[in-house]
Amino acid sequence: MNGAGNKITVLDLTDSDHIVSEDEARAIAVEPQTTFDQLMVLHAPRTEGTVALIRIYNTDGSLAEACGNGTRCVAWHLDETQGSQDTRLVETARGLLTITKPGNPLTYTVDMGTPRFAWDEIPLSEPFQDTRFIELHVGPAGDPILSSPAVVNMGNPHAVFWVDDTASIGLDKIGPMLEHHPLFPQRANISIVQVVDRQTLVMRTWERGAGLTLACGSAACAAAVSAARLRRAERHVTVHQPGGTLQIEWADNDHVLMTGPVEHERDVMLTDAIFTSVAA
Numbered sequence: 001m002n003g004a005g006n007k008i009t010v011l012d013l014t015d016s017d018h019i020v021s022e023d024e025a026r027a028i029a030v031e032p033q034t035t036f037d038q039l040m041v042l043h044a045p046r047t048e049g050t051v052a053l054i055r056i057y058n059t060d061g062s063l064a065e066a067c068g069n070g071t072r073c074v075a076w077h078l079d080e081t082q083g084s085q086d087t088r089l090v091e092t093a094r095g096l097l098t099i100t101k102p103g104n105p106l107t108y109t110v111d112m113g114t115p116r117f118a119w120d121e122i123p124l125s126e127p128f129q130d131t132r133f134i135e136l137h138v139g140p141a142g143d144p145i146l147s148s149p150a151v152v153n154m155g156n157p158h159a160v161f162w163v164d165d166t167a168s169i170g171l172d173k174i175g176p177m178l179e180h181h182p183l184f185p186q187r188a189n190i191s192i193v194q195v196v197d198r199q200t201l202v203m204r205t206w207e208r209g210a211g212l213t214l215a216c217g218s219a220a221c222a223a224a225v226s227a228a229r230l231r232r233a234e235r236h237v238t239v240h241q242p243g244g245t246l247q248i249e250w251a252d253n254d255h256v257l258m259t260g261p262v263e264h265e266r267d268v269m270l271t272d273a274i275f276t277s278v279a280a
């Protein structure tokens with residue numbers, strides 16, 4: 001599937017006890033038919049009231065706590081396999097997430113929970129009082145290419161840099177450097193964001209463990225919340241990414257609501273060969 005262009009593979013293991021290993025995730029990622037930015041593995045629910053437990057893998061096999069675009073894809077899969085429902089509760093490493101349907105076909109809203117801003121919750125490796133802009137720059141100190149990002153944890157760690165033109169930055173080169181910067185002990189998702197007006201953001205993201213992607217839901221939430229904290233935008237914004245557009249609302253109860261599309265691309269029967277190839 002894809003969520004606003006973010007490549008998502010949904011693997012339904014609700015009838016199995018198997019836990020996908022990092023090696024297996026990487027093997028699924030290199031198969032053209034099942035390649036992904038994130039692999040969303042569904043397990044039988046373990047918490048009352050939830051319909052599934054989701055484990056989220058990046059292309060490099062690492063686990064992610066949150067994936068907004070993938071969560072919408074999971075909702076579509078559950079609608080198809082369990083029957084359509086207006087509201088669903090799923091469990092991820094980030095906690096319990098509510099998914100609703102705003103009414104348009106193939107569109108879902110995920111309550112992404114509340115953002116966290118304390119330096120040790122991001123986490124950063126050293127204290128910063130004010131995480132709306134931290135000391136970090138790329139390029140010459142007097143004339144940096146990027147500087148003073150906002151940092152926020154949306155379940156997963158994000159750094160948000162403000163730019164005049166998202167196309168003018170070589171995110172493919174700078175992204176990996178910042179993802180692995182010593183300031184981010186758990187690495188970080190790196191976004192460059194242009195504030196077009198108080199209701200509109202344009203952005204691109206280098207994702208932790210996955211690289212450049214066409215869209216990243218949690219990064220859109222991180223950008224929206226960061227722009228609102230700096231009073232650069234309203235709490236309800238439209239976020240344009242290379243693969244599609246999301247609506248993000250930082251509601252008065254502090255929860256961040258992400259609304260966007262899903263697209264089903266193909267069904268693939270995953271053979272045991274992929275697992276035995278890893279075991280061999």
Ligand SMILES: N[C@H](CCC[C@H](N)C(=O)O)C(=O)O
Nearest residue numbers: 064067068069156216217218
């Ligand atoms: N594409 C995802 C984010 C994946 C998270 C991941 N790259 C990490 O935190 O390691 C999204 O729509 O939110």
